[in-house]
Amino acid sequence: MRRKKKKSSDMKIPLFQIMVVFLAAFDLLLCQNALAYSAATPSVKERLVASVRIETVADAPKPASQDDVGLPVRIKIPSIRVNAVIRSVGLASDGSMGVPKLPRDAAWYKLGPKPGEMGSAVIAGHVNWYSGATGSFERLKNLRPGAAITVQDDKGTLIYFVVREIRKVNAAADATGIFTSQDGKAHLNLVTCTGVWNKRAKQYSQRLVVFADKVE
Amino acid sequence: MVALSLVLGLAGPINVSAATTPSLGLASTFVVLATTFTRNVGVTALTGDVGYTGVASGSGTHTVAAGTDYGSGAPYSTAGTDQGTALTALNIQPCTFTFAAGAINLATDTTHGPIGVYTPGVYCTQTAAGAMSIGTAGITLSGAGTYIFRTSGPSNALTSVDGSVVSLANGASSCNVFWTPTAATTLGANTTFVGTVIDDSGITVGANTVWNGRALAFAATITTDTDTINSTCVTAALTPAPVSGTTPGATLSIVKHVINDNGRTQTVADFPLFVNGTPVTSGVTYDFPLTGMPYVVTETSNLSNYTRTFSGDCDVNGNAYLLPSDRKICIITNDDIGPAVVVPPVPPLIDVVKVPSPLALPAGPGPVTYTYTLRNIGTVPVTNVTMVGDTCSPIVLQSGDTNGNAQLDLTETWVHTCTTTLTATHTNTVVATGWANGIMATDIASATVVVGLPIVPPLIHVTKVPNPLTLGAGGGMVTYTKQVTNPGTVPLSNVRLTDDKCSPVSFISGDTNGDSKLDPTETWVYTCRTNLTVTTTNTVTAAGDANGLTARDFALATVVVAAAVPALPNTGAAPETSVLAWLAATTGMFGMLLILYGAWKKQTR
Numbered sequence: 156m157r158r159k160k161k162k163s164s165d166m167k168i169p170l171f172q173i174m175v176v177f178l179a180a181f182d183l184l185l186c187q188n189a190l191a192y193s194a195a196t197p198s199v200k201e202r203l204v205a206s207v208r209i210e211t212v213a214d215a216p217k218p219a220s221q222d223d224v225g226l227p228v229r230i231k232i233p234s235i236r237v238n239a240v241i242r243s244v245g246l247a248s249d250g251s252m253g254v255p256k257l258p259r260d261a262a263w264y265k266l267g268p269k270p271g272e273m274g275s276a277v278i279a280g281h282v283n284w285y286s287g288a289t290g291s292f293e294r295l296k297n298l299r300p301g302a303a304i305t306v307q308d309d310k311g312t313l314i315y316f317v318v319r320e321i322r323k324v325n326a327a328a329d330a331t332g333i334f335t336s337q338d339g340k341a342h343l344n345l346v347t348c349t350g351v352w353n354k355r356a357k358q359y360s361q362r363l364v365v366f367a368d369k370v371e
Numbered sequence: 372m373v374a375l376s377l378v379l380g381l382a383g384p385i386n387v388s389a390a391t392t393p394s395l396g397l398a399s400t401f402v403v404l405a406t407t408f409t410r411n412v413g414v415t416a417l418t419g420d421v422g423y424t425g426v427a428s429g430s431g432t433h434t435v436a437a438g439t440d441y442g443s444g445a446p447y448s449t450a451g452t453d454q455g456t457a458l459t460a461l462n463i464q465p466c467t468f469t470f471a472a473g474a475i476n477l478a479t480d481t482t483h484g485p486i487g488v489y490t491p492g493v494y495c496t497q498t499a500a501g502a503m504s505i506g507t508a509g510i511t512l513s514g515a516g517t518y519i520f521r522t523s524g525p526s527n528a529l530t531s532v533d534g535s536v537v538s539l540a541n542g543a544s545s546c547n548v549f550w551t552p553t554a555a556t557t558l559g560a561n562t563t564f565v566g567t568v569i570d571d572s573g574i575t576v577g578a579n580t581v582w583n584g585r586a587l588a589f590a591a592t593i594t595t596d597t598d599t600i601n602s603t604c605v606t607a608a609l610t611p612a613p614v615s616g617t618t619p620g621a622t623l624s625i626v627k628h629v630i631n632d633n634g635r636t637q638t639v640a641d642f643p644l645f646v647n648g649t650p651v652t653s654g655v656t657y658d659f660p661l662t663g664m665p666y667v668v669t670e671t672s673n674l675s676n677y678t679r680t681f682s683g684d685c686d687v688n689g690n691a692y693l694l695p696s697d698r699k700i701c702i703i704t705n706d707d708i709g710p711a712v713v714v715p716p717v718p719p720l721i722d723v724v725k726v727p728s729p730l731a732l733p734a735g736p737g738p739v740t741y742t743y744t745l746r747n748i749g750t751v752p753v754t755n756v757t758m759v760g761d762t763c764s765p766i767v768l769q770s771g772d773t774n775g776n777a778q779l780d781l782t783e784t785w786v787h788t789c790t791t792t793l794t795a796t797h798t799n800t801v802v803a804t805g806w807a808n809g810i811m812a813t814d815i816a817s818a819t820v821v822v823g824l825p826i827v828p829p830l831i832h833v834t835k836v837p838n839p840l841t842l843g844a845g846g847g848m849v850t851y852t853k854q855v856t857n858p859g860t861v862p863l864s865n866v867r868l869t870d871d872k873c874s875p876v877s878f879i880s881g882d883t884n885g886d887s888k889l890d891p892t893e894t895w896v897y898t899c900r901t902n903l904t905v906t907t908t909n910t911v912t913a914a915g916d917a918n919g920l921t922a923r924d925f926a927l928a929t930v931v932v933a934a935a936v937p938a939l940p941n942t943g944a945a946p947e948t949s950v951l952a953w954l955a956a957t958t959g960m961f962g963m964l965l966i967l968y969g970a971w972k973k974q975t976r
Contacts (some may be wrong), residue, residue: 246714251938262940266714266843266933273902274847279940290942326939334936335845339902348943359943 224271225308227263230278232295234302239280239291241306252277252346258284259291267334270306270343271314271369275336278306279346282359292347295363304343304367316343316367323349323361333364341369390467390493390517392547393460395567395585396453397446402438402602403586404450405574405593412578415595419585419602422447423593431597438602451589458569461519461551466495473497477520478506478535484888485861485917491516491543498524503552505531509563511825513919515542515606518566522552529568533559533577537566539607540826540919545583546604558582560596565605576600607824621693624700624761625668626683626802627653631809632716632906632931633709635676639804639811642705643671646691654759654802656698665690668701677705682871682910683925698798700815700925704908711934715841715906718929719807720749721779722834723758725816726858727799733825736794741818743787745771745779745803748836753779753805753812760801763789779805796822815925829922830859831889833868833913837930844936846904849873851928853897855881855889855913862888863915863922866895872909873899889915906931 227241243265244253255262261280268274281290304316324333326348333344350361398404402419409429420438424447427433441447468483475496478487483494488511496503503522512518522529529552531537539545548566550556556570560577566584568574573591576582582600586593623646627639644651646666651657659666668689672679681689685701693699724744732739741763747753756779758766771785779785798819805812819828835853842849851873857863866889868876881895882888889895908929915922 246937247941249938250713252940254940254942264843264937266841266937267845268843268847272848274845279942281942281944283944283946285944292942324939326941328939330936330939331844333939334843337845337904346940346942348941352943352946354945357945358941362939362942 223310223312224269224314225310225312227270227276227278227306227314228309229307230261231305231307232298232302233305234299235294235297237280237291237294241278244279252279254279255281255291258288261291264334268341269308270316271308271341273339273341275334275342275344277334277344277346282348282363290347292345292363295345295347295365296349298365304345304365306343315370317370318365318367320366322364322366324364326350326356326358326360326362328362340371343367343369390464390491390519392517392549393457394453395457397450398453398457398585398587398589400438400602401450401585401587402600403593403595404447404454405586405588406590407592408433409592409594411594411596413597415597416599418600420450422450422589429594431595433595454569454587454589458551461549461569462521464493464519466521467492469495469497470501471497473500474502474504476504476506477510478504478508481862482886484864487511488513488861488918489518490514490919491518491547493519493521495521495523496527498527501527502554503527503529505535505537505562507532507535509536509538511538511540511918512543512548512565513540513826515544516547518543518548520548520550520566522554524553526554528552528554528572529556529570531558531562531564534561535559536563538563538825539565539605540824542607542919544604544606548584555591621695621697621699622656622658622761622798623666623684623691623693623697624656624800624802625651625653626700626702626813626815627670628702628704628813628908628927628929629677629811630704630706630718630906630908630929630931632718633707633712633934634809635707635709636809637677637705637707641672642703644703645669645671652759654761654804656761656800659693665692667691668703670703672705675708677707680704680706680908682908683912698800698817698923700800702813702910702925702927706906706908711844713844713933713935713937715843715931715933716808716810717751717840718749718810718931719751719753719805719812720747720836720840720928721753721756721803721805721812721814722746722748722926723801723803723814723816724832724858725799725801725818726830727818727820729820730830730859731821731825731827732793733821733823735823736792737822738790738792739820740788740790741799741801743789743801743803743816745785745787747779747781747783748834749807749812750781750840751807752781753807756785756803756805758787758801758803760789760799762797762799763791765789766801793820793822796820796824810929810931812929813927815927817923819920819922821920826918826920827861828859828920829861829863829915829917830857831863831866831913831915831922831924832856832858833911833924833926835909835911835926835928837928840930842903842930842932844933846902846932848900849903849930851899851901851909851911853899853911853913853926855895855897855915857889857891857893857915859917859922860891861917862886862890863917864888866913866915868897868911868913870899870909870911872907873901875899876911903930903932905934 239261244262264277270276280292302318306314345365348359349363350359400420403421405423408423408427410431410433411429415433418436421440424443545565550568555572556574562580564582569587571590575594578596580598583605683702684699766789800817876899879896
């Protein structure tokens with residue numbers, strides 16, 4: 156009997172330590188949002204769609220004239236399957252640009268120029284949503300220079316843009332270069348969140364900005 | 372075509388000009404030159420030479436002053452030859468305006484220009500049935516120059532109805548007015564008439580007619596009836612009398628406009644104004660002698676807190692140059708310098724129209740009532756409304772503040788009136804102001820009342836509405852829509868618009884009858900687009916002419932441009948995995964923990 160006990164003691168597994176490790180992992184799972192959307196990668200299907208359906212400047216029909224620009228109502232980016240209703244927003248209470256109230260909508264900054272007007276129009280969209288749903292601009296990170304963007308105004312006119320540059324900036328960066336331009340041309344800049352979630356600030360650490368130019 | 376011609380407000384009146392006065396030779400001294408001279412009923416008083424064959428006939432008599440009754444004696448025949456030469460010289464001058472086919476009543480025609488008013492030129496009827504008449508309302512010949520009224524064809528007469536009046540204005544002279552009908556001339560009784568009639572078909576003058584001019588019918592009969600005919604040249608005063616003050620003087624009004632779109636709070640009273648160092652009050656009109664030019668407008672202001680720009684009749688440095696009888700308005704705009712704002716405050720916009728009643732006092736001094744109609748043409752209610760009139764007070768609010776809240780709401784139209792007695796031709800200016808969101812709204816209206824002359828002055832009114840009223844940082848395109856109306860009674864020629872900060876100003880619509888004249892029933896619409904990068908107040912000036920006078924109106928509009936951009940939007944939520952994955956992971960973890968706990972308890976027993 157004693158011999159048998161000794162043998163069992165010799166084969167003792169550090170179950171307590173393993174349990175502590177599991178507890179820590181469990182705690183992490185419960186309390187920490189480890190799966191950041193910014194780290195997500197597009198699916199194979201998304202990549203395929205993006206590569207096949209990308210539009211070019213040459214494909215675009217004659218754009219609306221500067222005088223005819225109406226209020227923007229819808230944005231489409233075929234290469235990343237964005238098709239969102241545009242809502243007009245002003246400022247949030249913290250002085251930042253307002254955001255759409257629904258995850259699948261986009262928001263146009265109504266205190267700036269309209270898309271197609273001279274200057275930099277800005278449209279923002281969510282990257283994700285509280286229920287885990289995706290935001291309208293979730294796939295904005297997959298966009299590439301040369302891709303086409305279409306904005307429809309409330310007169311039914313389509314205004315075409317082509318992506319010039321994609322850049323990540325800090326959330327607190329000076330946004331003058333995003334909301335204004337001085338070259339006398341019409342630009343459209345798209346904004347969504349990226350980077351790491353900051354629990355204290357309740358926002359992501361960076362913004363993904365897509366700079367696009369109107370097709371003249 | 373009309374729209375094209377109106378681009379930049381260069382609306383051109385029908386061009387009636389270039390007529391010249393021919394030499395009348397020896398006929399120039401004759402007041403009556405006829406084959407047969409018949410004077411009926413009473414005495415026909417003639418001033419000038421008289422020539423006719425045989426013996427003057429008729430039931431009346433005639434007298435001659437400042438001339439000779441030559442009968443058929445020399446220079447009668449030579450004068451007759453010269454009459455023919457002058458007629459040829461008149462007839463070879465091309466028509467500068469040709470009326471539509473048929474008989475023309477000069478008093479009611481509106482195709483040539485303002486009704487009843489003619490400027491120098493050659494006015495022709497057409498050949499077929501192209502008689503010319505002067506109706507009851509009469510006509511005014513306005514402006515220095517030659518007037519030729521020609522009936523074309525072989526047999527088109529000139530007539531005037533009883534009591535009709537042909538008058539001279541603004542430098543017009545009876546010696547430069549010529550009537551050349553191709554059939555007989557018949558003036559009605561009690562006609563007041565001017566000019567030289569050359570008519571070898573005969574001239575018949577109705578009873579008691581007063582005529583400054585000549586009756587030349589060397590080959591025909593002239594019949595008079597107790598009339599007065601005077602060949603002495605009569606010339607109307609070149610312009611209405613100066614407004615007031617030193618002669619020849621001019622007036623200058625300084626109007627202050629303040630914008631606080633960056634948080635400052637100063638008002639008009641915080642900017643003392645001066646002209647050549649003399650204190651003046653915003654909105655008040657001052658007479659100035661025409662010496663010491665230019666007049667320099669200055670103010671006491673803190674240029675580190677406010678920018679300053681001049682507009683209206685001042686140059687960019689605040690200099691005003693005055694000519695005799697000028698009525699100039701200088702506008703100073705101060706925009707505050709302060710912390711940059713992201714959301715621009717909405718500026719107010721008001722509009723004032725002023726209409727005098729009556730428009731003219733031809734019989735001399737008398738009372739005039741000005742009616743001021745004030746509207747809010749912006750998007751925000753306007754408070755602290757003031758009306759500053761330069762020469763009429765008190766300006767009394769008669770109606771319009773329907774809810775009694777003392778602010779000019781979007782749906783309200785406030786009507787003010789002011790009555791004064793005018794003793795001379797006068798242009799009255801009112802400056803309306805109001806406030807909203809720290810920004811001032813200003814509008815100016817002027818109206819001229821002519822005293823002592825039978826001239827109806829023109830009125831013009833312009834409104835300007837920018838779209839949008841505010842812009843985000845960096846600015847953008849703004850479209851100004853300008854509406855020009857005629858609150859008066861005479862159509863306006865040569866309507867022109869100038870905007871000190873936007874061009875081109877393009878005519879869009881409104882000349883419904885295509886006559887290039889702004890009629891009282893018409894609203895002419897213009898637009899102008901420009902790119903604004905900073906808060907801007909621009910001034911549009913509208914002007915139009917009628918009866919030898921020019922009417923002007925101003926409209927100011929402010930567009931506020933934000934100076935700061937917003938922070939970047941927060942477009943992300945706390946990242947989460949899917950609910951199922953989360954449940955599976957947590958359940959697995961919990962199960963593993965239970966197994967481990969059981970094994971550990973067993974191990975430690």
